[in-house]
Amino acid sequence: MTLDQLPLGQSAVVTAVGGQGALRRRLLDMGITPKTEVLMRKKAPLGDPVEICLRGYELTLRLEDARSIEIRRVEK
C-alpha cells in the first residue's frame, strides 16, 4: 500500500520511494528512505495535507505526494 492510505494513528515501514526530480529528492533528503518507520499523525482540517512523524520529528506532505511512497503496515 502507499502512505496516503495509512489510517490515522497507524505506523508503517517505508519500502520504496517513487516520484521523480525535485520532489523525490526532497522526500529522500527529509529522511523518507526504505526501512524508515513512519506514523500517520493527523490530517489537515481540509483533509489534505497530512502530518507524519518519522525519525523523531514531524513532517507534512500532500496526499498526492504521499501516494508515491510505498509502505508496509506494522502492528503495534
Next chain:
Amino acid sequence: MSMVFALAGNQNCGKTTLFNQLTGSHQHVGNFPGVTVERKEGQIKDHPGCEVVDLPGIYSLSPYTAEEIVTRDFLMNEHPDAIINIVDATNIERNLYLTLQLMELQVPMVLALNMMDEVTRSGGSIDVLALARELGIDVVPIVASKGEGVHELVDRTIAAAQEKRVPRKLDFCTGEVHRAIHSISHIIEDHAVRAHIPLRFAATKLVEGDELIFQALGIHEGDKEIIRHIVSDMEQALGTDREAALADMRYDYITALREQAVVKPQATAEQQRSLKIDQVLTHKYFAIPIFLGVMLLVFWLTFSVIGGRLSDWMGVGIEQLTGAVSGALQSAHVSPVLQSLIVDGIFAGVGSVLSFLPIIVVLFFFLSMLEDSGYMARVAFVMDSLLRKIGLSGRSFVPMLIGFGCSVPAIMATRTLPGERDKRMTILLIPFMSCSAKLPIYAVFSAAFFPQNTALFMMGLYVLGIVTGIGAGFLLKNTVFRGNPVPFVMELPAYRLPGLQSTMLHMWQKAKDFIVKAFTIIFLASIAVWFLQNLDFGFNMVTDGSRSMLAALGRFLAPVFRPLGFGNWQSVAALITGLCAKETVVSTFIQLTGAAGTSGLAAALPGLFSPLQAVSFVVFTLLYMPCVAAMAAVRREMGSGLKALGLMAFQTSVAWLMAFLVYTVGLALGF
C-alpha cells in the same frame, strides 16, 4: 588575521539565533547574486577580522532549489576558512544528513550541537566525544538562545581554521557505492583539481547524477558515458537508483552513529508539549477559526491599537515638523515656489508614507513572533489545500493576508518563501488584496453614490479583489509560471518561545528597509508629482489646477480610459497621484474639484461620474498597479527592476480589463 566562516544548517535549528549571538547587531543583509535568497553577514563579537556568513537554512546539498545552489556555490567558490554546522540536538538524525554532505566539501568544520539543554532535561544524552571521534570534527554543545557554549564554539572554529583541519573522509559507503565513487574519482581527478571542487564531493554528486557538477567539471562526452555505465552497474547491483542509494546510505550511517552516541527518550518535553498544542491549533474544526482569530487580533492590534495610534502620533509629529519648517522658510524669505516644493511636495509626500512606518514595524513584530514560535508552519499546513488550486502552497497564505493591511510588508514577507517561482507568483497576486490605503477612496465613493449600501459596496470590492487574484493565479499558473512548484514537504518544528533579540533585530531590519525606501524612491516620486501638479510646461507655477502638467497629462491619457467610462482628466490625474500612496486619490479629487473636505467631495463627485462610471473607476483603483512604496518592495524582492515593470503592466492591464468588463456589462444591463 582575517577569516570568513560559513554558518550552515537546517531550517528551524536555531541558526538565526546563533548568528545573532555571534554577531550582535553588526549585521548587513543583502542578496546572493542573481537570486533573491537572503545573504546575511556580520563580524563576530570581540573577534575583529572574523566574519560569519549566514547561509540559507537547507536540508541537503542537492541542486534543486536556489537556496541549496547558493550554499554550494558559496562553499565551493568563496572558500570560507571554516564551516560552522549547527545541528538541532533534539532532531539529530535528520540534521546530520546535511552534516555528512558538508563534510564532503573538505573545508575545516565544527559542529555546534544546539538545544542540548532540551535533550538533557528530558533525560536524554549525546556522547559528544564519540560523535566527534566518529566524524573527525570538533563538536561543541551549545544553547544558542542563552548564548551558552558560543565562546567555545568560536574558539574551536578559529582553531580548526588555523590548523586547516579538514573533516575525515567517511567510509560510510558499502561495497557497490564505494566502488562507484572510487572509479569516478579516478576519472575526474584532474577536472576536479582544475575546477577547484573537492574530489570526494564531486564524485559523490556525479553518482547522484548532479548536472550542475557535470557542467562545472567540464567533463566531455566520452567520460560522461563511462560514468553513466559505472552508475548503472551500481544501480543494477543494488537494485535501487542512484539518488535513493546515496540517501539511504547516509541515513544508514547516521542511524548506526545515533545508536552509538545518542540516548534519546521517545520525545523531548518540548516535542510532547508541541503535540498537545497542535491538538488545539491544528484541530479539525478549531484550526481555521483559531487562525482567523489570531490574524484578526494581529490586524486589530497593528492597525488600530498599537500601530495605528503610533502612526497617528507620527503623523502629528510630521505635521508639526512640517509647520515648523514652513514657518522657518517663510521667515527666511525663501521663494514661495521652493517653499511649496519642500512643504507640499517633499514633506507631504514622504511624510504620508513615513507615517506608515509604525504600522509596518508593529506588524513585523507580530509576524516575526508567529514565525519564530513555529505557528506559521501550521498555518501553511492548514491552508495549503486552498492555495494549491492556484499553483501555490500554504506558505503563501500569510503574505497574501497581510496584503489586506499593506502591500509593502506583505511583499517583504515573501522573503521567507522557498523557491523563486512561489515567491514571484505570490508577489504578483498580493496587490489584488485590497490594501487599507484604498479604504478612504471606497468610503468617499460609497458616500457619494451608494450611501444606503455601504457595507455591500465595500464587501463587493474586497471580494472582487480576491476573485480577480484567484483568476490571475489560474492564468499565471498555466502560462508564465507553468514550472514545477517547490515540493510542499515541510517540517513542522516544535513550538518554542520566540527570542526577543531575534524579533527586535528582525523589526529593525524591516524598518531600515522601509526608511531607506521612503527617502529614496518615495522622495523622488513626491518631487515629481509636485512638479506635475504645480507647474505648467513653461515651468511656471500655476494657480489653476486645470493648467498644470498633471492636468495636461490627464487629458493626454484620458482617451485610454474612455472605454471604461471615466475619460475626464481629473480622474486620470487622481490615478497618477495615487501612485505615490493610494489615499492621495482622495486629496487630489478634493484639490481639483475645490470641494471642502471629504464630505464636500462626496457631494461633488456625482458631477464627474454616473454611478456606473464611479463603480468602474473604483474597480480600476482597486486593481491597478500598486503605489511606489510597494513597487520599490517588489523591485527589491524580485531582484530586478524589469520584473517590477512587468508586474506594473500586468496589474494595470488586469485593472483595465476588469473595469472595462464592469462598465460594458453595466451599460448592457441598462445602468
